Amino acid sequence: MSNPSFPPLPPDVRAMPHKFRVLTGERPTGPLHVGHYFGSLHNRVRLQNVGVDLIVVIADYQVLTDRTDPGNLSEIVHGLVLDYLAVGLDSRSTTIFVHSAVASLNQLLLPFLSLVSNAELARNPTVKEEIASTRHNTVTGLMYTYPAHQAADILSCGANLVPVGEDQLPHLELTRTIARRFNQRYAPLFPAVEPLLSPTPRLVGLDGRNKMSKSRKNTIDIRSTADKTAEHIAAAVTDSQRHITFDPQARPQVANLLRLASLCRNEDPHAIAAEIGDRGAAALKQTTIEAVNEYFAPIRARRDEYAKDPALVTSIIRKGNARASELADNTLSRVKEAMGMQY
Numbered sequence: 001m002s003n004p005s006f007p008p009l010p011p012d013v014r015a016m017p018h019k020f021r022v023l024t025g026e027r028p029t030g031p032l033h034v035g036h037y038f039g040s041l042h043n044r045v046r047l048q049n050v051g052v053d054l055i056v057v058i059a060d061y062q063v064l065t066d067r068t069d070p071g072n073l074s075e076i077v078h079g080l081v082l083d084y085l086a087v088g089l090d091s092r093s094t095t096i097f098v099h100s101a102v103a104s105l106n107q108l109l110l111p112f113l114s115l116v117s118n119a120e121l122a123r124n125p126t127v128k129e130e131i132a133s134t135r136h137n138t139v140t141g142l143m144y145t146y147p148a149h150q151a152a153d154i155l156s157c158g159a160n161l162v163p164v165g166e167d168q169l170p171h172l173e174l175t176r177t178i179a180r181r182f183n184q185r186y187a188p189l190f191p192a193v194e195p196l197l198s199p200t201p202r203l204v205g206l207d208g209r210n211k212m213s214k215s216r217k218n219t220i221d222i223r224s225t226a227d228k229t230a231e232h233i234a235a236a237v238t239d240s241q242r243h244i245t246f247d248p249q250a251r252p253q254v255a256n257l258l259r260l261a262s263l264c265r266n267e268d269p270h271a272i273a274a275e276i277g278d279r280g281a282a283a284l285k286q287t288t289i290e291a292v293n294e295y296f297a298p299i300r301a302r303r304d305e306y307a308k309d310p311a312l313v314t315s316i317i318r319k320g321n322a323r324a325s326e327l328a329d330n331t332l333s334r335v336k337e338a339m340g341m342q343y
């Protein structure tokens with residue numbers, strides 16, 4: 001899975017993979033799409049494959065920050081794990097767990113909340129943005145505190161490297177603040193946590209809007225079929241200039257399709273544009289459809305294979321929960337000891 005479109009992993013990660021424990025993950029809100037794939041999943045698989053200890057959290061409590069109905073969580077989580085396996089996460093070396101199943105992780109939220117002020121929680125720019133875009137007129141306490149909960153995800157398992165998109169940087173800063181304050185006030189338990197920024201530019205939605213997002217239905221799901229993929233890409237917004245060029249500033253939608261084709265084909269987007277030349281948006285779409293379907297065909301086939309075994313996902317999650325619990329139990333008991341709470 002080497003792809004020159006991706007800059008190499010940082011030198012210290014490649015040289016000393018065993019020094020790194022990586023924690024990353026997502027909210028289980030639905031199927032993962034090609035934006036997730038090129039933005040983060042592909043990188044996770046690379047980290048796993050160089051020998052880093054990779055832990056993936058499925059943040060099911062976080063789904064409740066801005067909605068009262070999380071949907072059918074067990075179905076969504078099951079599908080998510082199949083997506084992970086399909087793209088190449090290997091449950092023999094990678095830990096996949098759901099944070100609601102790890103009691104000691106959740107208990108860490110209480111001491112962590114004592115280390116941050118209300119004002120700090122309220123001025124988090126990502127939280128502010130989420131509040132501004134929410135459809136509801138009430139803002140839950142979880143909305144303000146989920147970044148501290150995320151610190152519990154990260155610090156409970158002793159992670160020192162967290163691959164994230166830009167929007168997660170304020171949360172990582174809060175994690176570092178909590179760790180530093182705990183270390184100063186009680187005992188130096190927590191390592192310094194570093195972010196690892198996503199290596200690829202963000203793909204925008206096929207409707208030409210800013211972000212690929214599940215709720216806007218402007219994405220291509222990893223688990224989609226070849227036909228559905230073709231349908232979605234054929235309906236993408238482009239422009240009316242026949243000559244295709246890669247110009248992200250002036251022609252963002254055309255550039256987005258070229259970028260997608262380029263990631264899948266592992267070729268320069270300018271070269272793909274030149275190959276299409278004067279054949280216009282229809283040819284651009286056809287090229288992109290073929291590139292995406294070819295790239296994801298083996299991933300989709302693998303997913304179908306894994307989906308045939310109904311017990312597989314459950315056993316992977318159980319095993320992951322057990323390991324996450326072991327790590328978090330140990331952290332919590334050291335935290336309590338440092339705080340003088342051993343009775």
Ligand code: TRP
Pocket residue numbers: 023024025026027057059062150153154162163164168
């Ligand atoms: N906040 C992340 C998201 O919105 C998910 C997440 C929860 C996470 N805990 C984490 C990411 C810990 C990195 C590390 O998808």
